Amino acid sequence: MKFSPTICRLAICLALLLFCDESLAQIKIIPQSRLDSVANPRVVGADKMLFKGGSTIDFATLDEDAGAWQRLLEWQNKSSQTIVITHIKSSCSCLRGEFEREGVRVGQCGGLKITYYPKGHPGAVNQRLFIYTNLSASEPTVILSVKGVVKPSKNHSADYKYSRGELLLRQDTLYATRGKATQIKVACMNSSSRDMRLSADTLLSSRGIKMWSEPQVLKAGEEGDLIISLSADACPIPQGVGAMAKQGVEPKLPMLGDSKKRDLALYISGLPLPARERMLVIKFKE
Numbered sequence: 001m002k003f004s005p006t007i008c009r010l011a012i013c014l015a016l017l018l019f020c021d022e023s024l025a026q027i028k029i030i031p032q033s034r035l036d037s038v039a040n041p042r043v044v045g046a047d048k049m050l051f052k053g054g055s056t057i058d059f060a061t062l063d064e065d066a067g068a069w070q071r072l073l074e075w076q077n078k079s080s081q082t083i084v085i086t087h088i089k090s091s092c093s094c095l096r097g098e099f100e101r102e103g104v105r106v107g108q109c110g111g112l113k114i115t116y117y118p119k120g121h122p123g124a125v126n127q128r129l130f131i132y133t134n135l136s137a138s139e140p141t142v143i144l145s146v147k148g149v150v151k152p153s154k155n156h157s158a159d160y161k162y163s164r165g166e167l168l169l170r171q172d173t174l175y176a177t178r179g180k181a182t183q184i185k186v187a188c189m190n191s192s193s194r195d196m197r198l199s200a201d202t203l204l205s206s207r208g209i210k211m212w213s214e215p216q217v218l219k220a221g222e223e224g225d226l227i228i229s230l231s232a233d234a235c236p237i238p239q240g241v242g243a244m245a246k247q248g249v250e251p252k253l254p255m256l257g258d259s260k261k262r263d264l265a266l267y268i269s270g271l272p273l274p275a276r277e278r279m280l281v282i283k284f285k286e
Contacts, residue, residue, distance in 0.1 A: 045141040048079035064153035089130040122152035166192035190218040201267035208234025
C-alpha cells in the first residue's frame with residue numbers, strides 16, 4: 001500500500017511530537033528557590049562568629065602584576081560552644097582562605113588568613129568565602145565578601161602565545177589565497193632589552209614575500225605589527241636561489257607541511273637565531 005506524501009509528513013510530525021513529549025517528561029525542573037539557595041546560601045551563625053571590622057573586606061586597588069594580596073582576619077567566638085572551622089569554599093580560584101585547625105573556645109579569638117591573586121583578573125572584584133564550622137555541616141556559618149579593583153597589567157606578554165626568540169607573536173602560521181596579492185598583519189611584541197629592526201631575509205624567504213614592522217623600529221618592550229606582503233606570483237622557491245647557486249650552494253626548497261600544497265616560508269631577518277628558529281609558515285587556502 002502506498003501513502004501520499006502528505007500522510008507521510010503527518011506521520012513523521014506525530015512521531016516527533018511523541019518523542020519530544022517523552023523527552024520533556026524526563027527533564028527535571030529545578031525550583032528557583034533551590035537555585036537561589038546555591039548562589040546565596042543561608043548562614044547559620046553570623047552573630048556567633050564575629051569578624052573584627054565586619055564581614056566585608058575591601059582591598060581598594062591592586063595592580064594585576066603586584067602579586068598575591070593577603071590579610072590576616074581576627075574573629076571572636078560569641079556562641080555558647082567551641083567553634084571549629086571545618087572547611088572553606090570560595091567563589092573563585094583567585095581567592096583562598098587558610099584557617100587554624102584548633103577549636104576556638106567561647107569568648108576567645110581565632111585567626112583566618114585570606115589571599116587574593118589578581119593576575120588574570122583585572123577589573124572590579126566581588127568574590128566571597130563561605131566559612132563552614134561545626135555549627136552546621138550543610139550551611140556556612142558566615143560569608144565573607146572581598147571587594148576591590150584590580151588595575152590591568154601593563155605587561156601584555158601573556159597575550160602572545162608564540163615566539164621567535166624574544167619576538168613574541170599572536171600567531172605563527174599564516175594563510176593566504178593562491179594567485180592573489182595579499183597583505184597579512186601579525187601582532188607582535190619585543191620582549192628583549194634592545195631595539196629590533198625586522199625584515200624578510202631575502203636570501204632564504206620564498207619568492208614574492210616582503211616584510212616590515214610597524215613601527216619600523218620595535219623598541220624594548222614595545223608592541224607593534226609585522227606586515228607581510230605577498231605578490232600574486234609568490235612561490236616556495238627561495239628568493240636567493242640564484243645567488244646561492246653562483247656560490248656553489250645547493251638550495252633546499254622549503255617543502256613544508258604537505259608537499260603538494262607547497263607552503264611558503266618567511267625567514268625573519270634581525271633576530272639572532274638560526275634560520276629554522278626564525279621562520280614563519282604561510283599556507284595557501286584551498
